[in-house]
Amino acid sequence: MPKPPSSVPAELVSLLEGLPEPHILMDEQYLILAANAAYRRQFGPQDEVVNRPCYAVSHHFTLPCDQAGETCPRAQALLSGQVQRVLHLHHTPQGEEYVQIELTPVRGSASGPVFFIEKMAHQPLAQPRPSAEGLVGRSPAFRHMLGLVARVAPSQASVLLLGESGTGKELVAHALHRASQRAHRPLVPVDCSSLPEALFESELFGHEKGAFTGATQARPGLVESAHGGTLFLDEVGDIPLAQQVKLLRLLETGTYRRVGSTELRHADIRVVSATHRPLAQMVTEGRFREDLYYRLGIFPIHLPPLRERREDIAPLAQALLERVAPGRQLQLAAGALVLVQAQPFPGNVRELRNLLERAALLCDGHTIGQEQMRAALACGLAPAAGQVAPHGMEKIPPDDATLAHLLADYPGRRADLARSLGMSERSLYRRLQQLKRRATDGGRPPCGSIESLPCSPL
Structure with a gap:
């Protein structure tokens, strides 16, 4: 079995071996110097990767990634001296898969060479080949969008999905939820275009018994049903202007009241919204609140059309x-x-x-x-x-x-x-x-x- 060159600090190799996730150690010439046990279990034996360029192993390229149309985290990390993350399409024993790369530059001494520790994590957001469910694609536009999804999914930030009708916004919302820390809790979709204005507040926040004619019993709203999980506001551009302030209050304070109640309730939710409407233009025309627009769009993602x-x-x-x-x-x-x-x-x-x-x-x-x-x-x-x-x-x-x-x-x-x-x-x-x-x-x-x-x- 190939062994790391003697110039590689033994402590780096020892550190790698103790990490539970797949990691490799590289030099400045893209050469893989060591692969830990987790990598060997998931991606193959060490003697198939050590002393080979990372781009040849992962991409089957003959040139470094940044010379073959890919974003190279090694080149970026060398320039910045900081950790770099990027979503790549790798060849694995299971075929091509999306893999999240996290690259950390390490210098053995002040004047010594720079090494790179690369962490790899399988990213099940999408498949590059036909799949029975979920997102499918490998084009540059699709991969750019998927990289943004992978970056924001683990956070709590509100996400606004923008794109033409039929581009798969609901599928992306589900992918965001599955890759988030809330995946064990429900994703509750709200079709904003189908909610009558008179029922919007009741459907979203729930109501108490006797709050209005026909309210024969208390009923929780969709916000309450999404507790601990994700609230997906589909076609958010169709929310009537008069009702938008009530949604804004929820987003800004994380609190709401059921219709007919004075009790302030707390909402533990992550909000993902989507629309095919030109929200920026609607703000200019006075048909959508500017403050809500910016509150929903903390992290906007544009979905590319099929063309x-x-x-x-x-x-x-x-x-x-x-x-x-x-x-x-x-x-x-x-x-x-x-x-x-x-x-x-x-x-x-x-x-x-x-x-x-x-x-x-x-x-x-x-x-x-x-x-x-x-x-x-x-x-x-x-x-x-x-x-x-x-x-x-x-x-x-x-x-x-x-x-x-x-x-x-x-x-x-x-x-x-x-x-x-x-x-x-x-x-x-x-x-x-x-x-x-x-x-x-x-x-x-x-x-x-x-x-x-x-x-x-x-």
Whole structure:
């Protein structure tokens, strides 16, 4: 078994071995010098990692993380001299997994070399591959959002989830709760858009017997039900202006009163709220209280729309098929996946799920082909007001970046791809010429492989 070099302080190796969580020791050249017992149990034998670069072991990279598109905590820790935390996607014996990294720089002596102690913790917030439940994704936009979730989840800070309809705000709220210190207590969702203004206070805070007509007995509210856990205020932008001050009082003082009671009650809750509405604009227009806006948004997280995370469509589609058609083991044919990836999805993940559920109903076998997918697209809902029709024969053509990826990855003939996209072969040829011309003229090509694509007629 490889042993740490003699230049490594023995006390560092001894300290590592006594830690209950997985830890490794590295030098300034990214070389792993030691791995403790907890690491060996979770990630593999020491002789497979010691004397190898950390980026080769964890990422299968040939270059350091910061030279391969990742955030490198080692480089940041060396500059700052302080502990650095970052969420990474690591190769493990169980496959790729999200891992929370905490890196601490240590100097053996004033003039000696700098070593780095790296703590690793499996982060079950999401999966990079298809999963039967929870969040799925690996795109840069998704990973940035997930890193913020991982950072704020263990705290007590109020979180405001902002994003378009259908981006998965409730799933993120559940992930926040599961990764928090309140995971053993309930998460209580409140659909603010469905609460009538007259009942808002009673539903949220509860009421006493006789507080109003029909109150035949005392009843606890949703705040009380969430005691010790998380209160999830969904569509918080729909709370009537007159009721917002009552929520503000709860957030600022942690206290409330049941309707019809003078008794002051204390609320031990963590608040997570979500909305698709432009709250900042609503504040300017006087439709949302400014003080409540800032109180809810201690830690805002923007959820990326599906069009900004197209790399996630393939694993998302497979995961959603398992959820909408459990037990059928459905797969998407390559041509069907190309059709799906070409859609603009203004309804985001919710629209993708609806499309796949229709396709599953139209498929009798185990593989959804192009024809079933075309039929699922054609029988979809009409676009909402102000949106261009994304389905049927009037599909929106894919943007340059998406088209370039489709051209590079499509397994069949380009003529088949043109038909899948609802374009003529000549139109696809002209788009390809335009992409090549932009690259030749010095413009930035939409993907690295576009320059190698042939520009001959289809």
